[in-house]
Amino acid sequence: MDGKSALRARLAQPGPLLVMGAHNGLSARLVREAGFDAVWASGFEISASHGVPDANILTMTDNLWAARQMVPAGLPVIADCDNGYGNAINVIHMVRAYEGEGIAAVCIEDNIFPKRCSFYAGVARELSPIEEHAGKIKACLDTRRSDDFLVIARTEALIAGWGMEEALRRGRAYADAGADLVLIHSKSKDAREVLEFARRWDRPAPLVCVPTIYKTTTADELAAAGFKVVIFANHGLRAAIQAMRSTFTTLRREQRCASVEDRIVPLEDVYELIGVPRMKAEEQSYLPAGGAPVGAVILAAAPSPGLGELTQDRPKAMLDIKGKPLLQRQVEALNEAGIKEISVVVGWQKDAVDLPNLQRYDATGSEGEAASLMCAEAVLGRRTVVLYGDILFDGEVVKRLLQTEGDIVLVVDRSSTERPGRDLVHTTNGIADDGRMLAGQRRDTLERIGVDLPGANGEWIGMLMLTPAGAQALRDAWHARARQGGQAPVHEAPSLARASLPDLLQALRDEGHPIHTIDTYKGWMEVDTFEDYRRAWSLVR
Numbered sequence: 001m002d003g004k005s006a007l008r009a010r011l012a013q014p015g016p017l018l019v020m021g022a023h024n025g026l027s028a029r030l031v032r033e034a035g036f037d038a039v040w041a042s043g044f045e046i047s048a049s050h051g052v053p054d055a056n057i058l059t060m061t062d063n064l065w066a067a068r069q070m071v072p073a074g075l076p077v078i079a080d081c082d083n084g085y086g087n088a089i090n091v092i093h094m095v096r097a098y099e100g101e102g103i104a105a106v107c108i109e110d111n112i113f114p115k116r117c118s119f120y121a122g123v124a125r126e127l128s129p130i131e132e133h134a135g136k137i138k139a140c141l142d143t144r145r146s147d148d149f150l151v152i153a154r155t156e157a158l159i160a161g162w163g164m165e166e167a168l169r170r171g172r173a174y175a176d177a178g179a180d181l182v183l184i185h186s187k188s189k190d191a192r193e194v195l196e197f198a199r200r201w202d203r204p205a206p207l208v209c210v211p212t213i214y215k216t217t218t219a220d221e222l223a224a225a226g227f228k229v230v231i232f233a234n235h236g237l238r239a240a241i242q243a244m245r246s247t248f249t250t251l252r253r254e255q256r257c258a259s260v261e262d263r264i265v266p267l268e269d270v271y272e273l274i275g276v277p278r279m280k281a282e283e284q285s286y287l288p289a290g291g292a293p294v295g296a297v298i299l300a301a302a303p304s305p306g307l308g309e310l311t312q313d314r315p316k317a318m319l320d321i322k323g324k325p326l327l328q329r330q331v332e333a334l335n336e337a338g339i340k341e342i343s344v345v346v347g348w349q350k351d352a353v354d355l356p357n358l359q360r361y362d363a364t365g366s367e368g369e370a371a372s373l374m375c376a377e378a379v380l381g382r383r384t385v386v387l388y389g390d391i392l393f394d395g396e397v398v399k400r401l402l403q404t405e406g407d408i409v410l411v412v413d414r415s416s417t418e419r420p421g422r423d424l425v426h427t428t429n430g431i432a433d434d435g436r437m438l439a440g441q442r443r444d445t446l447e448r449i450g451v452d453l454p455g456a457n458g459e460w461i462g463m464l465m466l467t468p469a470g471a472q473a474l475r476d477a478w479h480a481r482a483r484q485g486g487q488a489p490v491h492e493a494p495s496l497a498r499a500s501l502p503d504l505l506q507a508l509r510d511e512g513h514p515i516h517t518i519d520t521y522k523g524w525m526e527v528d529t530f531e532d533y534r535r536a537w538s539l540v541r
């Protein structure tokens, strides 16, 4: 049921409708949470929330923009439309716009344009002629597409000091013009005025009141007198001002966030109110896997004795290759594949790693690569590409990796299986039966990975992708061993501290976690020796 049908249906039920003022989508959600029947898109609140007086300074479009933020809260929205923002012609435009945005009802008052808020003391106040306002009401009724879109006529006769007889005359004229409800406003400190109005009311249109100033009267008392709708117009905004003022004052004085922690809601409360959990579910349902944010972790903590003096003052990742550090070339290739959130795990000569915009994790003192990766475990909550800091590769390799299904996926080069000291793999299917291979076409399952691997059918290039579930499995495997002291061998490593990534991956595989591979045929190189380094210079542009 849409808002206007719900409001019409609720009006037909017994008891008064309790309506609460709001000024934006968030406050409307709080109105719903508290159990009110409808939201009042209050001109007073909306103006104040923009920091301007309630005096037709905001335009119709400003007010409509605020009111439409309230519709998704799920309660009928009754929009305070001041004086209709002009004459009957403006009102026609207004009704089309408000009904089109899913607002349930509009309320227009008989203030002239520009209006003045009913409560501002000592400001000029004038009412439009009765016929003119009745004409606006008729314009509303003739313009609305559905009879469920309610039109509330409001008279300010009591506010302007024009007396009870004038108030009744106006109320009757607006009801006779067809208004669905009539709002009688008063700034008297007690409810006698509005109660008398209700006692003398002799039209079928139900009555609405706003007991801001006659504040001790309950909604039940007003309902007993004949009011069908009671609007608490501006208490949300006033409560917010008080809460913000005291919080700001304390923070200014104390200058630390903990000083106000006990008087503000937790962040999770905000997330819940604005629908973050639903957004997460929708992301999972509708975003392609490749569209979800992906991070990268580059492991660049280890020293590299194989390159002698070249890496005495820097890790391999900072080796200059034709005017750019290897690490920068990696970052550019990752960026090209759409990965912008990049972390680097540093250790050996960490101060030399001085590229901007990288999240740094310090693995000083860690021996094995698995321990280095665990230093960055905080960023493994999203899909992550993990890679060694000493490989050069095409962005295309990363793009294909991101398109591959699986919680843990390794990139495997099928062109070399004979290189001693490298991370070799054996996968279930290996090379196609006919002995040919199309680079990057095949997804396979890892059987074994290690340095000493007779019968290997590929080489791991030092890059893998983890989904959050894959990362969790890896972390669980690590922490389970760490809890037991970490002294037991992990695959080819003598202890957990010295385990390489292949060691931990093999352990995971042996526990039954599927690990997948995709193929590449060259398209990458490792920089491990002088010979590699020379080759890198000749290959990169």
Ligand code: SPV
Residues within 6 Å of the ligand: 021, 042, 043, 044, 045, 054, 080, 117, 118, 119, 210, 212, 233, 234
């Ligand atoms: C509003 O909330 O903007 C109203 C009610 O019109 S009152 O402020 O009481 O006039």
Ligand code: MG
Residues within 6 Å of the ligand: 042, 043, 044, 054, 080, 082
């Ligand atoms: Mg108002």
